[in-house]
Structure formats: C-alpha cells, structure tokens
Amino acid sequence: MAKLRTVHRCTDCGAASPQWAGKCSGCGAWNSLVEEVDEPRPVARSGRSPAADRPVPVTEVDSAEFSPRPTGIAELDRVLGGGLVPGSVTLVGGEPGIGKSTLLLQAMASLARSGARCLLVSAEESKHQVRLRAERLGALDGRLWLVSETSIPGILAAIDEVAPDYLVVDSIQTVFHPDIGAAPGSVSQVRECAAALVHVAKERNLATLLVGHVTKDGGLAGPRVLEHIVDTVLSFEGDRHHALRLLRAAKHRFGSTEELGLFEMAEAGLNDVPDPSGLFLGDRRPGVAGSVVVPALEGHRPLLVELQALVVKTSMVMPRRSAQGLDGGRLALLLAVLERRVGLPFNEREVYASAVGGVKVVEPGADLALALALASALTGDAVPDGLVACGEVGLAGEIRQVGQTARRLAEAARLGFTEAVVPLSAPECPGGMRLHRVGSLAEAIAAVGIGTRRRE
Ligand code: TYD
Ligand code: MG
Numbered sequence: 001m002a003k004l005r006t007v008h009r010c011t012d013c014g015a016a017s018p019q020w021a022g023k024c025s026g027c028g029a030w031n032s033l034v035e036e037v038d039e040p041r042p043v044a045r046s047g048r049s050p051a052a053d054r055p056v057p058v059t060e061v062d063s064a065e066f067s068p069r070p071t072g073i074a075e076l077d078r079v080l081g082g083g084l085v086p087g088s089v090t091l092v093g094g095e096p097g098i099g100k101s102t103l104l105l106q107a108m109a110s111l112a113r114s115g116a117r118c119l120l121v122s123a124e125e126s127k128h129q130v131r132l133r134a135e136r137l138g139a140l141d142g143r144l145w146l147v148s149e150t151s152i153p154g155i156l157a158a159i160d161e162v163a164p165d166y167l168v169v170d171s172i173q174t175v176f177h178p179d180i181g182a183a184p185g186s187v188s189q190v191r192e193c194a195a196a197l198v199h200v201a202k203e204r205n206l207a208t209l210l211v212g213h214v215t216k217d218g219g220l221a222g223p224r225v226l227e228h229i230v231d232t233v234l235s236f237e238g239d240r241h242h243a244l245r246l247l248r249a250a251k252h253r254f255g256s257t258e259e260l261g262l263f264e265m266a267e268a269g270l271n272d273v274p275d276p277s278g279l280f281l282g283d284r285r286p287g288v289a290g291s292v293v294v295p296a297l298e299g300h301r302p303l304l305v306e307l308q309a310l311v312v313k314t315s316m317v318m319p320r321r322s323a324q325g326l327d328g329g330r331l332a333l334l335l336a337v338l339e340r341r342v343g344l345p346f347n348e349r350e351v352y353a354s355a356v357g358g359v360k361v362v363e364p365g366a367d368l369a370l371a372l373a374l375a376s377a378l379t380g381d382a383v384p385d386g387l388v389a390c391g392e393v394g395l396a397g398e399i400r401q402v403g404q405t406a407r408r409l410a411e412a413a414r415l416g417f418t419e420a421v422v423p424l425s426a427p428e429c430p431g432g433m434r435l436h437r438v439g440s441l442a443e444a445i446a447a448v449g450i451g452t453r454r455r456e
Pocket of ligand 1: 100
C-alpha cells in the first residue's frame with residue numbers, strides 16, 4: 001500500500017509546511033500546525049459544471065440582480081449594507097456559545113416569514129433541538145426547512161429537494177466531504193466543504209451563510225482558512241458574562257466593513273440594539289469620582305461609553321494595574337504622563353480601570369477620558385455629569401485631535417451631554433455643546449475642576 005503523504009497545516013491560515021514547527025511561517029501563529037493527510041488531487045465538487053460565462057459590456061451587467069435583500073434583522077442588515085446578496089457566501093465566525101446559531105435561526109425565520117424558502121442544515125444539533133429553540137425564539141414558519149446532515153452529498157441532495165433561496169450550514173467545521181480522508185474540522189475538510197458550498201451557491205444563486213467556530217486552542221480550522229473563498233466574513237463577538245454582542249464585517253465584497261451591529265442576548269434570543277448608548281449609560285451613577293464618558297467610535301458608529309477608574313493605596317513595591325476592556329499599554333502610558341507632566345503620583349497605588357458594559361475601547365481617542373477618570377479617581381473630585389472627553393494624549397502631555405470628532409460630539413449632544421473636553425484644534429460642535437478646548441492634560445484637568453478640592 002502506498003504510504004500516505006502528510007503535511008503540517010496551520011489551523012489559522014491554512015499554510016502548509018513539510019515539518020512541524022512551533023510557529024507558522026505563513027501567519028506567525030504559535031502552536032497552530034497540525035499534521036494532515038496531503039490531498040494533492042482536486043476533488044470533484046458537485047459533479048455539475050456551471051454555464052460558461054461570456055463577456056458583456058459593464059453597462060449591460062444587471063446590477064439589480066446583485067442588490068442586497070434585507071433579512072429583516074435590522075442590525076444584521078446594517079452590517080451587510082442592506083441585506084444578503086443572492087449567490088453570496090457569508091461566513092459568520094465567533095467563539096462557541098456566543099450566539100451564532102441563534103442569530104442565523106432568527107435571520108432564517110425572518111426571511112421565511114417574508115416569503116422566502118430557507119434551508120437550515122444543522123450539523124451540530126438535532127432537528128428536534130432546533131425546533132425547540134425555534135419555538136422559544138418565535139421562529140416557527142413552514143417555509144423554514146431543517147435537515148440534520150453532516151455530509152456534503154447529503155447537504156447537496158437536501159438543497160436539490162428544497163430549492164431554497166437561503167441556506168445556512170451550522171457549522172462548517174462539523175460537515176465533511178467523503179472524498180477527503182482528513183477528519184471533520186481539519187484544514188483540508190473545511191476548505192473542500194466550503195468550496196463545494198460556494199460552488200453550489202454561485203450555481204444556484206443561493207445566498208449562503210456558513211457558521212465557523214473560532215477556538216483559541218487551534219483545535220479546529222479557524223475561519224481565516226476560508227477568508228479568501230467567501231464573499232463576506234462577519235465576526236460575532238462579546239463577553240459571555242454580558243448581554244451585549246457585536247457583529248462586524250472583517251471582509252465584505254458588497255459594501256463597507258466599517259459598520260457595527262449591536263445585539264442584546266435576552267431570554268427570547270437576540271434583540272437589535274438600535275441605540276446602544278442608552279444600554280451602556282443606563283446604570284451610570286452621577287457625581288462619582290473616577291467616571292468619565294467617552295464618545296468612542298466603532299467603525300462608523302459612535303458609542304458613548306463610561307470609563308471608570310479606581311485608585312487604592314497599597315504598600316506593594318509593584319502596585320497592581322488592571323485594565324478591563326481597555327488597552328493595558330495605554331493605561332501604563334497615561335499613568336506615566338500623569339505623573340511626569342501633571343505631577344499626579346500613582347506610585348504606591350493600585351489602579352483599576354474599565355470600560356463599562358462589556359465593550360472594548362482600545363482607540364487612542366479614549367486617552368483623554370481615561371486620563372481624566374484616573375485623575376478624578378486619585379483626587380476624589382468628580383467631573384460634571386453632562387461632560388464627555390475625547391482626544392489622544394501624547395507623551396509630552398499634549399492633547400491631539402482624533403478622527404470624526406464632530407460626529408462623536410453630535411452623538412453626545414443627542415444623548416443630552418452638554419460639555420466636552422476637546423483638543424485646541426477640534427471643530428465646532430454641531431449640537432451647540434459647551435467646549436473646553438485644551439492644549440495639555442494639565443489644562444484639561446483644571447478645566448473640569450479636578451484637584452480644586454482637598455487632596456486625599
Ligand atoms: P448559540 O446560538 O447556541 O451559540 P453558538 O451557536 O455561537 O455556539 O447561543 C449560545 C448561548 O446563548 C447559550 O449559552 C444560551 C444563550 N441564549 C440565550 O441567552 N437566549 C436565547 O434565547 C438563546 C436561544 C440562547
Ligand atoms: Mg451553534
């Protein structure tokens with residue numbers, strides 16, 4: 001018997017290497033190479049070949065055919081730039097348990113209710129389980145078909161039988177192609193199965209959604225392996241201990257990747273969050289030292305997020321610094337600037353900083369708000385309730401402008417904020433907010449009244 005040739009493939013990017021190595025030479029990921037049987041021969045896809053394309057003038061290409069159709073889930077449609085394009089393939093990646101199956105079941109039910117034929121291939125859960133979930137989500141509709149199938153030929157047969165307009169395969173890591181020797185979830189299987197599904201999507205003009213689990217330990221081939229063969233890659237993120245879920249496009253052939261979709265995981269599934277700032281600021285207590293609101297920007301979407309800091313005396317030589325939802329490196333930098341340029345000492349003090357609501361705020365535009373929160377926590381002086389701050393802090397303690405300041409401030413004004421600390425060069429605020437224009441962190445601290453009372 002001929003010896004099987006094996007290669008070592010990266011579960012992150014799919015790059016092959018003859019020998020095992022700790023680090024992937026393709027993408028630099030550590031510990032991501034796994035040994036797989038090499039499959040040099042091309043795999044027969046569905047056995048049919050599409051009609052040969054013929055060149056046409058660009059003006060004669062029908063643009064309406066490829067216009068997006070709304071799914072009816074507003075936040076999903078926002079990220080997709082209107083909806084799903086017929087014949088497109090969208091990969092929805094995210095960690096197990098984040099809510100991918102829930103989101104796609106809701107989307108399919110909504111499409112079915114609007115009259116489309118939808119087929120949900122459940123390769124992980126039984127039809128019974130999916131039905132129970134659909135009942136709970138109010139997602140029962142006769143036009144939504146279920147099949148519990150894991151093999152590609154079986155899935156293709158189900159597609160032939162149902163002739164759906166929309167297809168979901170949940171998940172791409174649990175389906176397999178019988179012509180491939182490797183195990184389900186391996187790089188070769190995931191790639192070939194996805195290629196077969198892309199082929200049928202284009203052939204039948206079938207809008208297809210694939211679920212892809214992202215696992216940190218690299219046990220399964222990650223969605224990055226598929227990035228180049230699908231049209232759109234969405235990532236579904238969130239902190240499992242919070243209800244908030246964020247949907248972003250990492251790649252989108254039909255539109256912008258700058259949109260952000262927001263959902264709240266509730267008892268009966270995912271709810272759209274059209275006005276996120278309300279969710280983030282709902283439980284904010286006014287007049288508390290160490291709290292400052294930043295008009296952050298996620299893609300195109302301004303989000304008002306409360307940043308909190310707590311400073312506690314300690315006798316430890318290496319006092320603790322903790323940053324939750326914030327960049328630990330920027331926290332260290334701001335503490336250094338506050339000490340050297342403003343004269344506020346944080347040595348012998350533990351520092352805790354967090355972005356409230358399970359959201360991550362790692363952009364430099366949050367520097368000023370975080371620095372003010374730290375100064376406020378240290379001195380015990382609260383900033384005014386209706387105040388936001390937005391700007392980058394430089395090493396010299398200078399305040400620099402960040403992108404789209406006017407949009408950020410307009411959102412803050414819309415939500416009832418009345419004052420903003422901004423860099424000298426900031427544009428006029430459309431909402432008529434009172435601006436404190438500051439050149440340095442020391443000026444910013446003085447402008448909001450921190451340090452005017454007795455120090456602790
Ligand atoms: P699920 O969609 O199964 O996640 P994934 O497909 O990404 O693995 O959802 C997982 C979690 O969502 C589950 O732990 C429970 C929670 N959940 C709710 O809180 N409410 C609901 O209505 C549903 C369906 C799930
Ligand atoms: Mg699932």
